[in-house]
Amino acid sequence: MAPQTPCEEDVDFSDKDEADNEVEGPIDCPSVRVATTTLRSHQGVVIAADWLVGGKQVVTASWDRAANLYDVETSELVHSLTGHDQELTHCCTHPTQRLVVTSSRDTTFRLWDFRDPSIHSVNVFQGHTDTVTSAVFTVGDNVVSGSDDRTVKVWDLKNMRSPIATIRTDSAVNRISVSVNQKIIALPHDNRQVRLFDMSGVRLARLPRSNRQGHRRMVCCSAWCEDNTSCNLFTCGFDRQAIGWNINIPALLQEK
Structure with missing residues (x-):
């Protein structure tokens, strides 16, 4: 474990004060009782979802090791993106381009390009040594990935052979x-x-x-x-x- 800086207290995992935040009595708020659509076909827990640019398609990530692309209006499965060796942990879409990153317990994250009709994995990134808990796009051409290996890495989409910054x-x-x-x-x-x-x-x-x-x-x-x-x-x-x-x-x- 890395040494703590002077401004950081010792970690306390005690739950003794957890009851302080219990909500007393029911919360009076409206409920949405009917779903607009239901997206099916995953064989495991669906752990994340994100809208593809344009708002007509959504990408989901699952413990069945696949990411699915759905048409929201028809609820139809458009593509199933496979290749990860273990459960997916997260998916994220680019804010302006038809690009998706998926992260997994297999220690990798993948970049998928939806601009090409063939829909293929552009690359597999192996910069972590443990579960990649999430990978997200940022403004410009960067991807940031976080992991159970206690690091966060910043990548440049134009040259993703190695991270441009590593946070330990x-x-x-x-x-x-x-x-x-x-x-x-x-x-x-x-x-x-x-x-x-x-x-x-x-x-x-x-x-x-x-x-x-x-x-x-x-x-x-x-x-x-x-x-x-x-x-x-x-x-x-x-x-x-x-x-x-x-x-x-x-x-x-x-x-x-």
């Missing part, structure tokens, strides 16, 4: 997300930490993880909202919480 941490990295506007990578960890890095691998900050602020159990994913100025990052954890944060880079740099 002291805990497994779960489902990452990248702020398009601020170009910040949010790393949710098994040890309750959420760390923020820039695209060159420089650490910017970490979010609180005390009993009254932050998560008390594993943080499983993060999600940025570029348009919300008061709450632009959400993190979700095994403590049954989704926590919103206001991340302001100039303020963070001043605190450092």
Whole structure:
């Protein structure tokens, strides 16, 4: 395990305060009772889904080791993308191009090109030594991948033979997300930490993880909202919480 920096407390996995966040009584909110469509054909747990640019097709990732491309209007399976040796963990689509990345427990992630009618895997990337928990596109020509091997790697789509930056941490990295506007990578960890890095691998900050602020159990994913100025990052954890944060880079740099 990598040595901790002075600003990081010892990890406490205690659940003794978990009851503090129990919701008392039912929550009065409307429910959507009828689904618009149901997409079938996976043989295992469906772990992730993302819209392909244009909004008419969706890609799903499953523990059956396949990613499926569906037509949303007809609910028909268009293509099944196979090749991973173990369960898929995540899928992500490019914001402006018909490209998809899928990550897997087989320690790889794959780049698929939907611009070509033949639909083929452009490349298999083997830069990690353990499960790739997620791989996401960023603005421009970059892909960022996170892994249980405690690293996050930044790749250039134009030359993906080796990463252009590697972030090494002291805990497994779960489902990452990248702020398009601020170009910040949010790393949710098994040890309750959420760390923020820039695209060159420089650490910017970490979010609180005390009993009254932050998560008390594993943080499983993060999600940025570029348009919300008061709450632009959400993190979700095994403590049954989704926590919103206001991340302001100039303020963070001043605190450092």
